[in-house]
Amino acid sequence: MGFLKLVGAAGALISLLAAVWTVRVLNTAPLASQIPAKHLTLADGRNLCYHSQGNPSNPHLIIYIHGTPSSRLESVGTSEEVLNELGFYMVSMDKPGYGQSHPDVSRTLKSFTDDVVALTDHLGVSKFFVVASSGGGPYGWACIKYLPDRVRGLLTISAAGPVDKLSAEEWAATGQPGFAMVKRLEASSALAAGAIRAMKTGLYRFASTDLGSKLLYHLVVKAAVANNHRSMADADEKCLQRFPEYRAVVVPEGLIQESAAVLALDIVLGMGTWPFNVSSIPPEVGASVHIWHGTGDKAVPYLQAHKFHDMLPSAHLHIVPDGGHFAYYVCNLVNQRKALSDLLKYARL
Template sequence: MASLARLLLLTVPVVLLAALYKYNEHLERKKPDWKVTADRIKLPDGRHIAYEVVGSRKARNPIFWFHGLASSRYEANAPQLNVLEAVDAYTVGIDRPAIGQSDPHAGRTFESFAADLADVADQLGIKTFFVVGVSGGGPYALAAAHYLPERVRGVLLISPASDYGLLTPHQRERWNQFHGATALSKAVRAAVRFAPWTLKGLARLSESKLGGRALYYGVFKRLIGSLRASRAEVDKRCSAAMKAQGVIPQSAPEPASDCPEPDKIPSALADVDRNCIAAERPDHLTRSIPQSQLQRTAAVLFQDVALFHTPWTFNVSTIHPDIRRATHIWQGTGDKQCPVVGAEALASAIPGSKLYIEEDGGHFAYFGCNETNRRKSLKSLISSGRRI
């Protein structure tokens, strides 16, 4: 009897692992259960990158727009068309691998992202361009500047994720005391300090179909769910704003059908950001975020987190001097996602860059819901751009 028990203890895990392996193979072969609706570029290795163009391709200043964590190519509409026309520019938003409608890329790096960007630009006939990185898109904008110095004309960072390795001891103390409101941010900070290898491990696990799907439902969806909280008054402001703009009639019931549901406003955001989403940018919740989760894989989160919070593979201080002088960093003091100290560290590490601090600016409201700042930031970017 004892020998039978030992045999079972040995064989059951092996059988279970074999079954999981076969099921993962099945998932890998299975066709996507979503329909391709985006414009996509086919890369030399057969993968596809989805993109979105906002504005006229005849404009003189192309801007590649890199979205934040758990967002998508639709962020390219953030500047708004009238501002793009004013600075003679258009934006190209691209989904990072496994996000939105771009194919997965196991083991992707900052350098591989820059190589993908170069291929996309080539196929779109864009020789030189500006790059904008919002939040988690910031490191990718800097990677493009580092790896593609002959093509990048200037960089705009909006509340960027930063390189922990750049921080001085005093700045690290401020970073560790930063009271981001999410369980995810606290867990990541703990992993960075005590067990950075866990981030890479989760990223690798999420790159398999089975691991990515399991982590998506077991971790990612729960984290997203933990960010939701009732905010009826914000929804009311959304209805009021739409009525004031003539989008819906004054007699329309509240909340307006195009407003995000009250419980869909992330409570982890600063109030100024929550109000911005509800009043002017509901598309961030109705389009950008849902699109990012289309493939139902946790790679949408863990690949980025691992790259951001382990040592970066390039040195921002060695970016081409002309690009450094055309680098603009914007940061809000009320940001509950990215601490101000991260933007300060980047500015110190990039000689010649300009740092703009918006008091109580939140994570993105100072740009997304402030046309003056949108015009100022893009005008400064383009006017300082290097001539190639």
């Protein structure tokens, strides 16, 4: 019974991720088929797929890191007009295993930054900004941590973080009782904590097999994406209602490899224990970090943004009342323009 409960909890987690990390779009966004995909062969032979927005001659490069599950197309939620107005050239990459980028089963938060370096070297740019959304947040933090001599500034949009940074009471207060229940069970006894760890490990190993990856994809992930509207913040749902044709574009592109293993690894890396502490980032580097989050977010509790800011008080914290998970950025050009212009205002390097 315990294992079945864990499977259910994992399914709920994937459903939650799929529900709100679906699509970021504006009315000027082209359909997926109209956005040319570009490719880079990495040193280990993997393909990295990306696309670009804004005028390539603009002086400031942004690397955009999408959520989970999603794809490089997520960045079309950033206005081309705003990018050009501020002098940005945005390049959005498929994370390994999403869209048309080859998977990397040995991926870590740190090794991901090697892909970012390879891409920016390919583009001929040594210093750049990073914008990271929701499930891309952990990778954005890794960039500012491991590439301080190259990253001029970081903008996080409803960034996910380690589950253990929030208490059971805090998880319960955010309307996500599943996480609260697991936290309370883990704290109840060493035996319970050990059993939960063992079940999590077993489930992750199963998801990492070819059979498990395909089975969980078809039984859990597809159903979660199909029912994403059921657990979406009102602000996000209203945002997508304006652009219904895009609901089926960004995530399906990200999931064309039909792999639950990629999602499982993303969850472990992004929501498990990180190999670094945000508090270890120097204050002068933190001053170039901008943390945005909406209080109405039903995917990643906005309390997570406060936790990040507590660890790095030199960063700039922006909490948007009833902002949802992405609507406050995608469907509010005032916020979007401020978020991007602040990158320039507080830029390093």
